[in-house]
Amino acid sequence: MTESGNPSQPANVNEYAGTHIQVLEDREAVRRRPGMYIGSTGERGLHHLVYEVVSYAVDEHLAGHADAIGVTITADGGIRVVDNGRGxxxxxxxxTGKSAVELELTELSFGSKNHTGYGVSGGLTGLGLCVVNALSSRLTVEVHRAGHRWTQQYEKGIPVTPLTRHEETSEHGTTIEFLPDADIFETSRFSFATLSERFQELAFLNGGLAVSLTDERPERPVRHHHADGLRAFVARLNPYPASLVHSPSIAFESENESKTILVQVAMQWNTWSxxxxHSFANSTRTREGGAHEEGFRTALTHIVNEYARRQGQLSADDEDITAGAVHEGLTAIVSVKLAHPVFEGPTRTRLRNPEADAYVQEVVREHLTDWLxxxxxxxxxxVRHVLLHAPTGRRRC
Incomplete structure (x- = not known):
């Protein structure tokens, strides 16, 4: 037997509630101009739907409430995302008289994750589930929370059932299953390889998080889990041990006192590339770079020159080693997680936050100097490797 209801709110989830949701617009804005919200109606935009749903589960992990995400490409070509967060x-x-779930799924909003519900959050638009719902021919949400299982169904962003309370349960988490609207997208076929590569990135960037992907078209499961985080990421990008200039790789991380920015870096030089x-902001690839990349490059070039002079590998009369020489053969991952990321550029993948530049420089100067x-x-x-790639006048081996 089922019933609709308004549960009492458990004390341990007060920081993540529907009151954090700020309504902006409705689903029609998304359906009229989908490219404004997901970039395109081609394959890239199609996969972005998955990333927006998964970003909510990653946010739960960052908040300390989830350690596993399961994604399935269903037999009918849809997507099912399951997490073990709070729900x-x-x-x-x-x-409004509407449930918080319905508001999250039907109103364009910054959502609770950009207010006090989360310190940092992933995704590029911050609009998340509403966009996915509006662009899906059908979507079902299942929530385990407040001692019960809850479900609701939607078609093209419109609820067709109320949020319904089912049997009691001690489980927690959210399941969202959706089928992209074929009338909107140029293609509706998800690429297993594309999704798997992105989920492996997420596992590298969020140490301790397990992300699995199953394909029912036929079944082809894969599970990504990397306790070593960015070190494992660098090892994957540097697959030839004989070419390594040094081992192990260099890795460090630091969070500021106000806990508004976390910097993670892993790096290793090789002789073959x-x-x-690769830079990321809140687990999203920043392909156009930005403040965090600039801070890393500036600090790295300064530190290598400073160390080379202290060790006598550069004399006082030698010119500085150029940034190009310092980065020759370097495989590096720079990941920042910010409370309020600001993106720019046509694809919103260039980070603008000046505090990211400053704090990355501070962290790299401190930790890399100590490592050297x-x-x-x-x-x-x-330094020898770097000098080999410097202009002839600066080479001293």
């Missing part, structure tokens, strides 16, 4: 809020919100820097001082053999090898 979306289900209380009824006044004066021209170098590659405590790993002198490896540090000497790194």
């Amino acid at each position: 979306l809020p289900v209380e009824v919100e006044e004066p 021209p170098g590659e820097l 001082d405590n790993h002198q053999n490896e540090a000497t090898s790194i």
Whole structure:
């Protein structure tokens, strides 16, 4: 037997409630101009729907309430995302008379995750579930929260059933299953390889989080879980041990006192590649770079030059080693997690926050200097490698 209801709110989820939701617009804005919200109606936009749903589960992990996400490409071509977080809020919100779940799924909003519910959050738009719902021919949400299982169904962003309370349960978490609207998207076929690569990135960037992907078209499961986080990411990008300039890789992280920005870095030089820097903000790839990349490059070039002079590998008369030489053969991951990320650029993948530049520089200067001082053999090898790629007048081996 089922019943609709308004549960009492458990004390341990007060920080994540429907009162945090700020209504902006409705689903029609999304359906009229989907490209404004997900970038395109092609394959890229199609996959972005999945990333928006998964970002909510990642936020639960960052808040300390989830450690596993399961994604399934269903036999009919839809997507099912399951997490073991606290579950979306289900209380009824006044004066709307709607449940918090329904508001989250039907009103364009910054959502609770951009207010006091979360310190940092993923996704590019901050609009999340409403956009996914509006662009899906059908969507079902199942929530385990407040001692019960709750469900609601939607079609093209419109609720077709009320939020319904089912049997009692001690479980917690959210399941969202949706089928993209074929009338909106140019393609409705999800790529297993594309999703798997993104979920592996998320597992690297969020140590301790397990992200699994199953394909029912046929079944082809894969599970990503990397306790070593960014070190494991660098190891994947540097697959040739004989080419490594130093081992192990360099890795460090730091969070500021106000807990509004966390910086994580892993890096390693090799002799086979021209170098590659991958940067992320709140687990989203910042392909156009931005403040965090600029801070990393500035600090790194300064520190390598400073160390080389202290160790006599550069004399007082030698010119500084260029940034290009310092980055030659360097594989690096720079990840920042911010309370209020600001993006720019046509694809919203360039980070603007000036505090990211400043704090990344501070963290890199402190931790990399300490690493070089405590790993002198490896540090000497790194400087030698860098000098080999400097202009002829600066080479001193």
